[in-house]
Amino acid sequence: MKILTAKQTKELDAYTIEQDAISSINLMERASVAFTNWFLRKGFSQNNRKRPVFVFCGLGNNGGDGLAIARLLLGNQYEVTTCVVRYAETTSADFDQNYERLKKKHPIIEATEETHLPDIPANAVVIDALFGSGLNRTIEGIAAQAVKKMNRSGATLIAVDIASGLLPDSLSSGVIVRANYTISFELPKLALLLPHNDKFVGSWEAVSIGLNQTFIDDAPTSNYYVNTAFAQKIFKPRSKFSHKGSFGHALMIAGSEGKMGAAVMAVHGGLRAGAGLLTVHLPTRGYNVLQTALPEAMVSLDAHAQYVSNFPSIDDKKYSAIGIGPGLGKHSNTLRCLTKLLEKAQQPMVIDADAINLIAENQDKLLTNVPEYSIFTPHPKEFERLVGRTSTDYARLRTLKAFCQKHRVYVLLKGAHSALATPKGEVYFNSTGNPGMATAGTGDVLTGIITGLLSQRYTPFEAAALGMYVHGLAGDFAAKAEGQYSLMASDIINYMGIAFKTLENNANHE
Numbered sequence: 397m398k399i400l401t402a403k404q405t406k407e408l409d410a411y412t413i414e415q416d417a418i419s420s421i422n423l424m425e426r427a428s429v430a431f432t433n434w435f436l437r438k439g440f441s442q443n444n445r446k447r448p449v450f451v452f453c454g455l456g457n458n459g460g461d462g463l464a465i466a467r468l469l470l471g472n473q474y475e476v477t478t479c480v481v482r483y484a485e486t487t488s489a490d491f492d493q494n495y496e497r498l499k500k501k502h503p504i505i506e507a508t509e510e511t512h513l514p515d516i517p518a519n520a521v522v523i524d525a526l527f528g529s530g531l532n533r534t535i536e537g538i539a540a541q542a543v544k545k546m547n548r549s550g551a552t553l554i555a556v557d558i559a560s561g562l563l564p565d566s567l568s569s570g571v572i573v574r575a576n577y578t579i580s581f582e583l584p585k586l587a588l589l590l591p592h593n594d595k596f597v598g599s600w601e602a603v604s605i606g607l608n609q610t611f612i613d614d615a616p617t618s619n620y621y622v623n624t625a626f627a628q629k630i631f632k633p634r635s636k637f638s639h640k641g642s643f644g645h646a647l648m649i650a651g652s653e654g655k656m657g658a659a660v661m662a663v664h665g666g667l668r669a670g671a672g673l674l675t676v677h678l679p680t681r682g683y684n685v686l687q688t689a690l691p692e693a694m695v696s697l698d699a700h701a702q703y704v705s706n707f708p709s710i711d712d713k714k715y716s717a718i719g720i721g722p723g724l725g726k727h728s729n730t731l732r733c734l735t736k737l738l739e740k741a742q743q744p745m746v747i748d749a750d751a752i753n754l755i756a757e758n759q760d761k762l763l764t765n766v767p768e769y770s771i772f773t774p775h776p777k778e779f780e781r782l783v784g785r786t787s788t789d790y791a792r793l794r795t796l797k798a799f800c801q802k803h804r805v806y807v808l809l810k811g812a813h814s815a816l817a818t819p820k821g822e823v824y825f826n827s828t829g830n831p832g833m834a835t836a837g838t839g840d841v842l843t844g845i846i847t848g849l850l851s852q853r854y855t856p857f858e859a860a861a862l863g864m865y866v867h868g869l870a871g872d873f874a875a876k877a878e879g880q881y882s883l884m885a886s887d888i889i890n891y892m893g894i895a896f897k898t899l900e901n902n903a904n905h906e
Protein backbone atom coordinates (compact mmCIF):
# COMPACT_ATOMS: atom_id res chain seq x y z
CA MET A 397 0.00 0.00 0.00
CA LYS A 398 1.33 3.42 -0.91
CA ILE A 399 1.77 6.34 1.45
CA LEU A 400 1.15 9.65 -0.31
CA THR A 401 1.98 13.22 0.67
CA ALA A 402 -0.63 15.82 1.68
CA LYS A 403 -0.18 17.46 -1.72
CA GLN A 404 -0.74 14.18 -3.55
CA THR A 405 -3.80 13.48 -1.38
CA LYS A 406 -5.31 16.81 -2.41
CA GLU A 407 -4.68 15.96 -6.05
CA LEU A 408 -6.13 12.48 -5.51
CA ASP A 409 -9.33 14.01 -4.08
CA ALA A 410 -9.60 16.38 -7.03
CA TYR A 411 -8.86 13.63 -9.57
CA THR A 412 -11.52 11.37 -8.05
CA ILE A 413 -14.10 14.16 -8.21
CA GLU A 414 -13.21 14.81 -11.86
CA GLN A 415 -12.86 11.22 -13.12
CA ASP A 416 -15.35 9.27 -11.05
CA ALA A 417 -18.36 11.51 -11.50
CA ILE A 418 -18.72 12.17 -7.81
CA SER A 419 -19.27 15.67 -6.45
CA SER A 420 -17.04 17.06 -3.75
CA ILE A 421 -19.97 17.17 -1.30
CA ASN A 422 -20.79 13.52 -1.96
CA LEU A 423 -17.16 12.53 -1.42
CA MET A 424 -17.32 14.35 1.90
CA GLU A 425 -20.47 12.40 2.74
CA ARG A 426 -18.70 9.15 1.89
CA ALA A 427 -15.82 10.07 4.19
CA SER A 428 -18.23 11.02 6.97
CA VAL A 429 -20.21 7.79 6.57
CA ALA A 430 -16.97 5.75 6.66
CA PHE A 431 -15.95 7.53 9.87
CA THR A 432 -19.40 7.11 11.41
CA ASN A 433 -19.51 3.40 10.55
CA TRP A 434 -16.23 2.94 12.38
CA PHE A 435 -17.64 4.94 15.32
CA LEU A 436 -20.82 2.83 15.44
CA ARG A 437 -18.80 -0.40 15.36
CA LYS A 438 -16.91 0.81 18.42
CA GLY A 439 -20.15 1.89 20.05
CA PHE A 440 -18.66 4.18 22.70
CA SER A 441 -21.19 3.24 25.37
CA GLN A 442 -20.90 3.20 29.13
CA ASN A 443 -23.24 1.22 31.39
CA ASN A 444 -25.38 0.46 28.34
CA ARG A 445 -25.79 4.16 27.59
CA LYS A 446 -24.29 6.00 24.68
CA ARG A 447 -21.58 8.40 25.83
CA PRO A 448 -22.11 12.11 25.04
CA VAL A 449 -20.35 13.23 21.86
CA PHE A 450 -18.67 16.62 21.32
CA VAL A 451 -17.71 17.57 17.77
CA PHE A 452 -15.23 20.43 17.26
CA CYS A 453 -15.26 21.71 13.69
CA GLY A 454 -12.86 23.96 11.80
CA LEU A 455 -13.87 25.98 8.73
CA GLY A 456 -12.42 23.88 5.89
CA ASN A 457 -13.31 20.44 4.61
CA ASN A 458 -12.16 18.71 7.78
CA GLY A 459 -14.71 20.87 9.62
CA GLY A 460 -17.25 19.95 6.91
CA ASP A 461 -16.63 16.28 7.71
CA GLY A 462 -17.22 17.06 11.39
CA LEU A 463 -20.59 18.69 10.66
CA ALA A 464 -21.72 15.73 8.53
CA ILE A 465 -20.55 13.29 11.23
CA ALA A 466 -22.51 15.23 13.87
CA ARG A 467 -25.63 14.90 11.70
CA LEU A 468 -25.07 11.16 11.17
CA LEU A 469 -24.50 10.51 14.88
CA LEU A 470 -27.65 12.48 15.78
CA GLY A 471 -29.47 10.15 13.41
CA ASN A 472 -28.08 7.27 15.44
CA GLN A 473 -29.48 8.67 18.69
CA TYR A 474 -26.24 9.98 20.15
CA GLU A 475 -26.43 13.10 22.29
CA VAL A 476 -24.26 15.46 20.24
CA THR A 477 -22.83 18.90 21.05
CA THR A 478 -21.38 20.64 17.99
CA CYS A 479 -19.02 23.58 18.16
CA VAL A 480 -17.71 25.51 15.16
CA VAL A 481 -14.43 27.21 16.02
CA ARG A 482 -14.38 30.51 14.12
CA TYR A 483 -10.65 31.12 13.80
CA ALA A 484 -11.07 32.94 10.45
CA GLU A 485 -13.69 34.55 8.19
CA THR A 486 -13.65 32.21 5.23
CA THR A 487 -15.22 28.78 5.04
CA SER A 488 -15.11 26.08 2.35
CA ALA A 489 -18.16 25.51 0.09
CA ASP A 490 -18.71 21.98 1.40
CA PHE A 491 -18.42 23.23 4.97
CA ASP A 492 -21.21 25.73 4.17
CA GLN A 493 -23.52 23.06 2.77
CA ASN A 494 -23.10 20.76 5.73
CA TYR A 495 -23.46 23.70 8.10
CA GLU A 496 -26.85 24.58 6.59
CA ARG A 497 -28.04 20.96 6.69
CA LEU A 498 -27.14 20.52 10.35
CA LYS A 499 -28.29 23.97 11.48
CA LYS A 500 -31.87 23.16 10.44
CA LYS A 501 -32.29 20.53 13.12
CA HIS A 502 -29.57 21.07 15.69
CA PRO A 503 -28.13 24.05 17.60
CA ILE A 504 -24.51 24.82 16.74
CA ILE A 505 -22.22 26.59 19.20
CA GLU A 506 -20.16 29.34 17.58
CA ALA A 507 -16.84 29.95 19.30
CA THR A 508 -14.88 33.10 18.57
CA GLU A 509 -13.38 33.33 22.03
CA GLU A 510 -12.42 30.91 24.76
CA THR A 511 -15.49 31.44 26.94
CA HIS A 512 -17.70 30.21 24.08
CA LEU A 513 -16.06 26.78 24.04
CA PRO A 514 -18.28 24.15 25.69
CA ASP A 515 -17.09 22.35 28.81
CA ILE A 516 -16.29 18.72 28.07
CA PRO A 517 -17.15 16.08 30.68
CA ALA A 518 -14.51 13.37 31.14
CA ASN A 519 -16.90 10.61 30.04
CA ALA A 520 -17.44 12.32 26.66
CA VAL A 521 -16.18 11.24 23.27
CA VAL A 522 -14.64 14.19 21.42
CA ILE A 523 -14.43 14.27 17.64
CA ASP A 524 -11.61 16.48 16.43
CA ALA A 525 -12.53 17.96 13.05
CA LEU A 526 -10.62 21.23 13.32
CA PHE A 527 -7.87 20.71 10.74
CA GLY A 528 -7.03 17.83 8.46
CA SER A 529 -4.57 17.47 5.64
CA GLY A 530 -4.95 21.18 4.77
CA LEU A 531 -2.99 22.34 7.82
CA ASN A 532 -0.11 24.53 6.67
CA ARG A 533 1.06 26.37 9.79
CA THR A 534 0.96 26.09 13.56
CA ILE A 535 -2.42 26.51 15.21
CA GLU A 536 -3.01 29.78 17.05
CA GLY A 537 -5.74 31.86 18.75
CA ILE A 538 -9.16 30.38 19.41
CA ALA A 539 -8.31 27.17 17.49
CA ALA A 540 -5.29 26.62 19.76
CA GLN A 541 -7.50 27.21 22.81
CA ALA A 542 -9.95 24.61 21.52
CA VAL A 543 -7.12 22.09 21.07
CA LYS A 544 -5.88 22.73 24.62
CA LYS A 545 -9.38 22.34 26.00
CA MET A 546 -9.84 19.00 24.22
CA ASN A 547 -6.46 17.77 25.47
CA ARG A 548 -7.22 18.81 29.06
CA SER A 549 -10.68 17.22 29.13
CA GLY A 550 -9.72 13.63 29.92
CA ALA A 551 -12.33 12.55 27.35
CA THR A 552 -11.68 10.03 24.56
CA LEU A 553 -10.39 12.00 21.56
CA ILE A 554 -10.93 10.81 17.99
CA ALA A 555 -9.25 12.60 15.12
CA VAL A 556 -11.00 12.89 11.77
CA ASP A 557 -8.34 12.08 9.13
CA ILE A 558 -5.45 13.30 11.33
CA ALA A 559 -5.03 14.98 14.71
CA SER A 560 -5.38 18.75 14.34
CA GLY A 561 -1.94 20.32 14.44
CA LEU A 562 -0.14 17.28 13.06
CA LEU A 563 1.32 17.76 9.58
CA PRO A 564 0.81 14.63 7.44
CA ASP A 565 4.37 14.34 6.19
CA SER A 566 6.69 16.85 7.84
CA LEU A 567 7.77 17.94 11.28
CA SER A 568 4.98 19.49 13.35
CA SER A 569 5.21 22.12 16.06
CA GLY A 570 2.83 24.08 18.30
CA VAL A 571 -0.33 22.74 19.89
CA ILE A 572 -1.51 19.36 18.62
CA VAL A 573 -4.54 17.25 19.56
CA ARG A 574 -3.51 14.17 21.55
CA ALA A 575 -5.87 11.72 19.92
CA ASN A 576 -6.69 8.30 21.30
CA TYR A 577 -7.83 7.21 17.84
CA THR A 578 -7.16 8.48 14.33
CA ILE A 579 -9.37 7.55 11.41
CA SER A 580 -7.39 8.34 8.28
CA PHE A 581 -9.16 8.53 4.92
CA GLU A 582 -8.13 5.96 2.30
CA LEU A 583 -4.36 5.71 2.93
CA PRO A 584 -2.11 5.95 5.97
CA LYS A 585 -0.08 9.14 6.32
CA LEU A 586 3.64 9.13 7.04
CA ALA A 587 3.10 11.04 10.31
CA LEU A 588 1.00 8.17 11.69
CA LEU A 589 3.95 5.77 11.52
CA LEU A 590 6.62 7.74 13.36
CA PRO A 591 7.47 7.03 17.01
CA HIS A 592 7.49 10.66 18.23
CA ASN A 593 3.91 11.17 17.01
CA ASP A 594 2.50 8.27 18.99
CA LYS A 595 0.92 10.54 21.61
CA PHE A 596 -0.94 12.51 18.93
CA VAL A 597 -2.06 9.54 16.84
CA GLY A 598 -3.23 6.86 19.29
CA SER A 599 -4.38 3.73 17.54
CA TRP A 600 -5.19 4.42 13.93
CA GLU A 601 -7.04 2.93 11.04
CA ALA A 602 -7.30 3.86 7.37
CA VAL A 603 -10.89 3.61 6.11
CA SER A 604 -11.62 3.36 2.40
CA ILE A 605 -13.65 6.15 0.78
CA GLY A 606 -13.26 4.89 -2.78
CA LEU A 607 -10.65 7.36 -4.05
CA ASN A 608 -9.40 6.75 -7.60
CA GLN A 609 -7.18 3.64 -7.72
CA THR A 610 -5.54 4.49 -11.06
CA PHE A 611 -4.29 7.75 -9.60
CA ILE A 612 -2.92 5.90 -6.56
CA ASP A 613 -1.23 3.26 -8.75
CA ASP A 614 0.47 5.92 -10.85
CA ALA A 615 1.46 8.26 -8.01
CA PRO A 616 5.22 8.35 -7.40
CA THR A 617 6.26 7.69 -3.81
CA SER A 618 9.15 6.28 -1.83
CA ASN A 619 7.05 5.27 1.19
CA TYR A 620 4.96 2.12 1.44
CA TYR A 621 2.94 0.24 4.04
CA VAL A 622 3.35 -3.54 4.26
CA ASN A 623 -0.18 -4.77 4.90
CA THR A 624 -1.65 -8.27 4.52
CA ALA A 625 -2.24 -7.92 0.77
CA PHE A 626 1.38 -6.89 0.26
CA ALA A 627 2.77 -9.80 2.31
CA GLN A 628 0.41 -12.19 0.56
CA LYS A 629 1.85 -11.24 -2.83
CA ILE A 630 5.36 -12.11 -1.66
CA PHE A 631 4.45 -15.39 0.04
CA LYS A 632 5.12 -18.55 -2.02
CA PRO A 633 3.11 -21.64 -1.09
CA ARG A 634 4.94 -24.98 -1.31
CA SER A 635 4.48 -27.11 -4.36
CA LYS A 636 3.50 -30.77 -4.02
CA PHE A 637 6.80 -32.11 -5.33
CA SER A 638 9.10 -29.99 -3.19
CA HIS A 639 11.67 -31.65 -0.90
CA LYS A 640 13.95 -30.27 1.77
CA GLY A 641 16.60 -29.51 -0.83
CA SER A 642 14.14 -27.10 -2.45
CA PHE A 643 14.25 -24.82 0.58
CA GLY A 644 17.94 -24.25 0.84
CA HIS A 645 20.50 -24.57 3.56
CA ALA A 646 20.86 -21.69 5.98
CA LEU A 647 23.93 -20.98 8.09
CA MET A 648 23.47 -19.07 11.34
CA ILE A 649 26.59 -17.82 13.11
CA ALA A 650 25.62 -16.87 16.65
CA GLY A 651 26.14 -17.21 20.38
CA SER A 652 28.78 -16.52 23.00
CA GLU A 653 29.21 -17.40 26.67
CA GLY A 654 26.04 -16.28 28.50
CA LYS A 655 24.16 -15.62 25.24
CA MET A 656 23.71 -19.07 23.74
CA GLY A 657 19.95 -18.61 24.07
CA ALA A 658 20.09 -15.95 21.34
CA ALA A 659 21.47 -18.59 18.97
CA VAL A 660 18.66 -20.97 19.97
CA MET A 661 16.03 -18.27 19.32
CA ALA A 662 17.48 -17.39 15.90
CA VAL A 663 17.76 -21.02 14.82
CA HIS A 664 14.24 -21.72 16.00
CA GLY A 665 12.96 -18.74 13.98
CA GLY A 666 14.83 -19.98 10.89
CA LEU A 667 13.44 -23.48 11.13
CA ARG A 668 9.89 -22.27 11.70
CA ALA A 669 10.27 -19.98 8.69
CA GLY A 670 10.76 -23.11 6.63
CA ALA A 671 14.52 -23.38 5.99
CA GLY A 672 15.09 -26.80 4.40
CA LEU A 673 18.31 -27.34 6.34
CA LEU A 674 19.86 -25.16 8.98
CA THR A 675 23.38 -25.33 10.35
CA VAL A 676 24.28 -23.23 13.35
CA HIS A 677 27.90 -22.36 13.96
CA LEU A 678 28.54 -21.59 17.63
CA PRO A 679 31.11 -21.83 20.45
CA THR A 680 31.60 -25.37 21.76
CA ARG A 681 30.00 -24.54 25.08
CA GLY A 682 26.71 -23.96 23.30
CA TYR A 683 26.57 -27.44 21.83
CA ASN A 684 24.46 -29.18 24.47
CA VAL A 685 21.95 -26.42 24.96
CA LEU A 686 21.43 -26.04 21.22
CA GLN A 687 21.06 -29.73 20.40
CA THR A 688 18.80 -30.33 23.39
CA ALA A 689 16.54 -27.41 22.48
CA LEU A 690 16.54 -28.01 18.72
CA PRO A 691 17.53 -31.46 17.52
CA GLU A 692 16.34 -30.42 14.02
CA ALA A 693 19.34 -28.12 13.57
CA MET A 694 22.81 -29.23 12.52
CA VAL A 695 25.76 -27.86 14.43
CA SER A 696 29.16 -26.63 13.32
CA LEU A 697 31.39 -26.15 16.35
CA ASP A 698 33.77 -23.24 16.68
CA ALA A 699 37.39 -23.73 17.67
CA HIS A 700 36.68 -21.76 20.83
CA ALA A 701 34.54 -22.62 23.83
CA GLN A 702 33.15 -19.16 24.68
CA TYR A 703 32.97 -17.10 21.53
CA VAL A 704 32.94 -17.42 17.75
CA SER A 705 36.44 -17.24 16.28
CA ASN A 706 36.10 -19.00 12.93
CA PHE A 707 33.41 -20.12 10.51
CA PRO A 708 32.79 -23.17 8.33
CA SER A 709 33.86 -23.14 4.69
CA ILE A 710 31.51 -21.16 2.48
CA ASP A 711 33.58 -21.67 -0.69
CA ASP A 712 31.37 -24.30 -2.27
CA LYS A 713 28.18 -22.20 -2.01
CA LYS A 714 26.76 -24.92 0.22
CA TYR A 715 24.79 -22.34 2.17
CA SER A 716 22.03 -20.49 0.39
CA ALA A 717 21.85 -17.87 3.15
CA ILE A 718 24.07 -16.72 6.00
CA GLY A 719 22.85 -14.94 9.13
CA ILE A 720 25.22 -13.56 11.74
CA GLY A 721 24.92 -11.66 14.99
CA PRO A 722 22.49 -12.93 17.64
CA GLY A 723 24.31 -13.23 20.96
CA LEU A 724 27.66 -13.00 19.14
CA GLY A 725 29.55 -10.75 21.58
CA LYS A 726 32.38 -8.48 20.52
CA HIS A 727 35.56 -10.43 21.30
CA SER A 728 38.57 -9.34 19.23
CA ASN A 729 38.74 -12.82 17.69
CA THR A 730 35.07 -12.56 16.74
CA LEU A 731 35.87 -9.28 15.02
CA ARG A 732 38.69 -10.99 13.11
CA CYS A 733 36.30 -13.77 12.12
CA LEU A 734 33.63 -11.30 10.94
CA THR A 735 36.25 -9.39 8.94
CA LYS A 736 37.27 -12.56 7.11
CA LEU A 737 33.68 -13.65 6.57
CA LEU A 738 32.79 -10.32 4.96
CA GLU A 739 35.85 -10.58 2.71
CA LYS A 740 34.84 -14.04 1.56
CA ALA A 741 31.07 -13.85 1.35
CA GLN A 742 29.68 -13.42 -2.16
CA GLN A 743 26.00 -13.45 -1.35
CA PRO A 744 23.76 -11.09 0.64
CA MET A 745 23.82 -11.82 4.39
CA VAL A 746 21.55 -11.06 7.33
CA ILE A 747 23.50 -8.96 9.82
CA ASP A 748 22.18 -8.37 13.33
CA ALA A 749 23.05 -7.33 16.90
CA ASP A 750 26.77 -7.51 17.75
CA ALA A 751 27.68 -8.09 14.11
CA ILE A 752 26.16 -4.63 13.49
CA ASN A 753 27.94 -3.21 16.51
CA LEU A 754 31.29 -4.58 15.32
CA ILE A 755 30.73 -3.14 11.84
CA ALA A 756 29.69 0.19 13.39
CA GLU A 757 32.92 0.31 15.45
CA ASN A 758 35.08 -0.61 12.47
CA GLN A 759 33.24 1.09 9.62
CA ASP A 760 36.31 2.06 7.61
CA LYS A 761 37.52 -1.51 7.37
CA LEU A 762 34.29 -3.48 7.29
CA LEU A 763 31.47 -1.56 5.68
CA THR A 764 32.83 -1.66 2.14
CA ASN A 765 33.12 -5.46 2.32
CA VAL A 766 29.49 -6.06 3.26
CA PRO A 767 28.01 -7.94 0.27
CA GLU A 768 25.58 -5.92 -1.83
CA TYR A 769 21.91 -6.31 -0.86
CA SER A 770 22.72 -7.63 2.61
CA ILE A 771 20.08 -6.98 5.27
CA PHE A 772 21.00 -5.16 8.49
CA THR A 773 18.40 -5.54 11.27
CA PRO A 774 19.29 -2.91 13.89
CA HIS A 775 17.15 -1.68 16.74
CA PRO A 776 17.27 2.11 17.12
CA LYS A 777 20.37 2.08 19.37
CA GLU A 778 22.30 -0.18 16.99
CA PHE A 779 21.23 2.03 14.08
CA GLU A 780 22.52 5.07 15.95
CA ARG A 781 25.88 3.35 16.44
CA LEU A 782 26.01 2.78 12.70
CA VAL A 783 25.02 6.25 11.47
CA GLY A 784 25.20 8.61 14.45
CA ARG A 785 22.49 10.44 16.34
CA THR A 786 19.57 12.07 14.52
CA SER A 787 17.37 14.72 16.06
CA THR A 788 13.91 13.89 14.65
CA ASP A 789 12.05 10.94 13.13
CA TYR A 790 12.17 12.66 9.75
CA ALA A 791 15.93 13.23 9.98
CA ARG A 792 16.33 9.57 10.93
CA LEU A 793 14.33 8.47 7.89
CA ARG A 794 16.48 10.59 5.59
CA THR A 795 19.64 9.10 7.14
CA LEU A 796 18.20 5.60 6.81
CA LYS A 797 17.45 6.04 3.11
CA ALA A 798 20.83 7.65 2.42
CA PHE A 799 22.72 4.84 4.21
CA CYS A 800 20.97 2.16 2.15
CA GLN A 801 21.56 4.00 -1.12
CA LYS A 802 25.20 4.66 -0.37
CA HIS A 803 26.09 1.13 0.73
CA ARG A 804 23.59 -0.73 -1.49
CA VAL A 805 22.11 -2.64 1.43
CA TYR A 806 18.73 -3.09 3.11
CA VAL A 807 18.26 -1.83 6.64
CA LEU A 808 15.33 -3.02 8.71
CA LEU A 809 15.09 -0.47 11.51
CA LYS A 810 13.10 -2.24 14.21
CA GLY A 811 10.43 -0.80 16.48
CA ALA A 812 6.70 -0.15 16.28
CA HIS A 813 6.08 0.05 12.51
CA SER A 814 9.57 -1.25 11.71
CA ALA A 815 10.96 0.55 8.65
CA LEU A 816 12.64 -1.50 5.92
CA ALA A 817 14.73 0.76 3.69
CA THR A 818 16.04 -0.35 0.30
CA PRO A 819 19.10 0.47 -1.83
CA LYS A 820 16.75 2.51 -4.04
CA GLY A 821 15.90 4.76 -1.09
CA GLU A 822 12.39 3.44 -0.56
CA VAL A 823 10.95 2.68 2.87
CA TYR A 824 8.44 -0.06 3.68
CA PHE A 825 6.70 0.32 7.04
CA ASN A 826 5.39 -2.76 8.81
CA SER A 827 1.74 -3.05 9.80
CA THR A 828 2.03 -5.90 12.31
CA GLY A 829 3.44 -6.18 15.82
CA ASN A 830 2.67 -4.83 19.27
CA PRO A 831 4.46 -3.45 22.35
CA GLY A 832 4.43 -6.91 23.94
CA MET A 833 7.24 -7.71 21.50
CA ALA A 834 9.59 -5.23 23.15
CA THR A 835 11.21 -8.03 25.11
CA ALA A 836 14.43 -10.04 25.10
CA GLY A 837 15.09 -12.33 22.16
CA THR A 838 12.38 -11.18 19.76
CA GLY A 839 15.00 -9.60 17.48
CA ASP A 840 16.95 -12.86 17.39
CA VAL A 841 13.82 -14.65 16.21
CA LEU A 842 13.42 -12.07 13.43
CA THR A 843 17.02 -12.61 12.26
CA GLY A 844 16.31 -16.33 12.11
CA ILE A 845 13.09 -15.84 10.17
CA ILE A 846 14.69 -13.59 7.55
CA THR A 847 17.70 -15.93 7.17
CA GLY A 848 15.32 -18.89 6.83
CA LEU A 849 13.32 -17.11 4.11
CA LEU A 850 16.46 -15.96 2.31
CA SER A 851 17.69 -19.56 2.20
CA GLN A 852 14.52 -20.50 0.31
CA ARG A 853 15.36 -18.19 -2.57
CA TYR A 854 13.17 -15.33 -1.59
CA THR A 855 15.02 -12.19 -2.72
CA PRO A 856 16.61 -10.14 0.08
CA PHE A 857 13.77 -7.62 -0.18
CA GLU A 858 11.10 -10.32 -0.09
CA ALA A 859 12.77 -12.13 2.81
CA ALA A 860 13.06 -8.94 4.86
CA ALA A 861 9.55 -7.62 4.10
CA LEU A 862 7.78 -10.95 4.54
CA GLY A 863 9.94 -11.76 7.57
CA MET A 864 9.07 -8.57 9.43
CA TYR A 865 5.38 -8.97 8.57
CA VAL A 866 5.14 -12.61 9.73
CA HIS A 867 7.22 -11.92 12.86
CA GLY A 868 4.81 -9.13 13.86
CA LEU A 869 1.76 -11.20 12.93
CA ALA A 870 2.96 -14.11 15.09
CA GLY A 871 3.50 -11.55 17.88
CA ASP A 872 -0.06 -10.28 17.39
CA PHE A 873 -1.49 -13.80 17.61
CA ALA A 874 0.60 -14.44 20.71
CA ALA A 875 -0.59 -11.19 22.30
CA LYS A 876 -4.20 -11.98 21.49
CA ALA A 877 -3.95 -15.35 23.21
CA GLU A 878 -1.63 -14.53 26.10
CA GLY A 879 -1.77 -10.74 26.45
CA GLN A 880 1.09 -8.33 25.81
CA TYR A 881 2.45 -8.13 29.31
CA SER A 882 4.07 -11.52 29.69
CA LEU A 883 4.71 -12.17 26.03
CA MET A 884 8.12 -13.80 25.43
CA ALA A 885 10.15 -14.40 22.29
CA SER A 886 9.37 -18.11 22.44
CA ASP A 887 5.64 -17.27 22.25
CA ILE A 888 6.31 -15.59 18.90
CA ILE A 889 7.98 -18.79 17.72
CA ASN A 890 4.99 -20.82 18.91
CA TYR A 891 2.56 -18.67 16.92
CA MET A 892 4.62 -18.54 13.73
CA GLY A 893 2.83 -21.63 12.46
CA ILE A 894 -0.55 -19.90 12.70
CA ALA A 895 0.87 -16.76 11.10
CA PHE A 896 2.21 -18.66 8.09
CA LYS A 897 -0.98 -20.69 7.94
CA THR A 898 -3.10 -17.56 7.39
CA LEU A 899 -0.93 -16.79 4.34
CA GLU A 900 -1.16 -20.40 3.15
CA ASN A 901 -4.93 -20.45 3.52
CA ASN A 902 -5.35 -17.17 1.65
CA ALA A 903 -3.02 -18.38 -1.12
CA ASN A 904 -5.08 -21.57 -1.51
CA HIS A 905 -8.29 -19.57 -1.84
CA GLU A 906 -7.01 -17.27 -4.54
Ligand SMILES: NC(=O)C1=CN([C@@H]2O[C@H](COP(=O)(O)OP(=O)(O)OC[C@H]3O[C@@H](n4cnc5c(N)ncnc54)[C@H](O)[C@@H]3O)[C@@H](O)[C@H]2O)[C@@H](O)CC1
Nearest residue numbers: 409424427456457458527528529530531532533534535557
Ligand atom coordinates in the same frame (compact mmCIF):
# COMPACT_ATOMS: atom_id res chain seq x y z
N1 LIG B 1 -13.01 16.51 -1.46
C1 LIG B 1 -12.07 16.55 -0.58
O1 LIG B 1 -11.08 17.27 -0.76
C2 LIG B 1 -12.21 15.74 0.65
C3 LIG B 1 -11.64 16.21 1.82
N2 LIG B 1 -11.86 15.62 2.99
C4 LIG B 1 -11.50 16.27 4.24
O2 LIG B 1 -10.92 17.53 4.00
C5 LIG B 1 -9.72 17.69 4.73
C6 LIG B 1 -8.85 18.68 4.04
O3 LIG B 1 -9.63 19.86 3.92
P1 LIG B 1 -9.06 21.29 3.57
O4 LIG B 1 -8.11 21.16 2.44
O5 LIG B 1 -10.22 22.16 3.41
O6 LIG B 1 -8.20 21.70 4.82
P2 LIG B 1 -8.47 21.68 6.39
O7 LIG B 1 -9.91 21.49 6.69
O8 LIG B 1 -7.51 20.74 6.96
O9 LIG B 1 -8.04 23.17 6.80
C7 LIG B 1 -8.84 24.26 6.39
C8 LIG B 1 -8.03 25.42 5.87
O10 LIG B 1 -7.49 26.12 6.96
C9 LIG B 1 -6.36 26.84 6.56
N3 LIG B 1 -5.35 26.62 7.57
C10 LIG B 1 -4.36 25.69 7.54
N4 LIG B 1 -3.65 25.73 8.67
C11 LIG B 1 -4.23 26.69 9.45
C12 LIG B 1 -3.95 27.19 10.73
N5 LIG B 1 -2.97 26.70 11.46
N6 LIG B 1 -4.72 28.15 11.22
C13 LIG B 1 -5.74 28.64 10.49
N7 LIG B 1 -6.05 28.23 9.26
C14 LIG B 1 -5.30 27.25 8.75
C15 LIG B 1 -5.95 26.34 5.22
O11 LIG B 1 -6.14 27.32 4.26
C16 LIG B 1 -6.85 25.12 4.99
O12 LIG B 1 -7.23 24.94 3.68
C17 LIG B 1 -9.19 16.30 4.87
O13 LIG B 1 -8.30 16.17 5.95
C18 LIG B 1 -10.46 15.50 5.03
O14 LIG B 1 -10.85 15.53 6.40
C19 LIG B 1 -12.83 14.53 3.07
O15 LIG B 1 -14.07 15.09 3.23
C20 LIG B 1 -12.79 13.68 1.83
C21 LIG B 1 -13.00 14.49 0.60
Ligand SMILES: Nc1ncnc2c1ncn2[C@@H]1O[C@H](COP(=O)(O)OP(=O)(O)O)[C@@H](O)[C@H]1O
Nearest residue numbers: 775811812829830831833834836837838839840
Ligand atom coordinates in the same frame (compact mmCIF):
# COMPACT_ATOMS: atom_id res chain seq x y z
N1 LIG C 1 6.13 -1.25 20.42
C1 LIG C 1 6.37 -2.20 19.50
N2 LIG C 1 5.45 -2.50 18.58
C2 LIG C 1 5.69 -3.44 17.65
N3 LIG C 1 6.83 -4.18 17.58
C3 LIG C 1 7.78 -3.93 18.47
C4 LIG C 1 7.61 -2.94 19.47
N4 LIG C 1 8.73 -2.91 20.22
C5 LIG C 1 9.57 -3.85 19.70
N5 LIG C 1 8.99 -4.47 18.65
C6 LIG C 1 9.61 -5.52 17.82
O1 LIG C 1 10.32 -6.44 18.65
C7 LIG C 1 11.61 -6.74 18.11
C8 LIG C 1 12.69 -6.31 19.11
O2 LIG C 1 13.96 -6.56 18.59
P1 LIG C 1 15.29 -6.22 19.38
O3 LIG C 1 15.22 -4.86 19.96
O4 LIG C 1 16.44 -6.54 18.50
O5 LIG C 1 15.22 -7.26 20.58
P2 LIG C 1 16.30 -8.29 21.12
O6 LIG C 1 17.65 -7.69 20.88
O7 LIG C 1 15.99 -8.41 22.57
O8 LIG C 1 16.08 -9.55 20.39
C9 LIG C 1 11.68 -6.04 16.77
O9 LIG C 1 11.27 -6.90 15.74
C10 LIG C 1 10.66 -4.90 16.92
O10 LIG C 1 10.13 -4.50 15.68
Ligand SMILES: [K+]
Nearest residue numbers: 524527558560
Ligand atom coordinates in the same frame (compact mmCIF):
# COMPACT_ATOMS: atom_id res chain seq x y z
K1 LIG D 1 -8.72 16.55 12.54
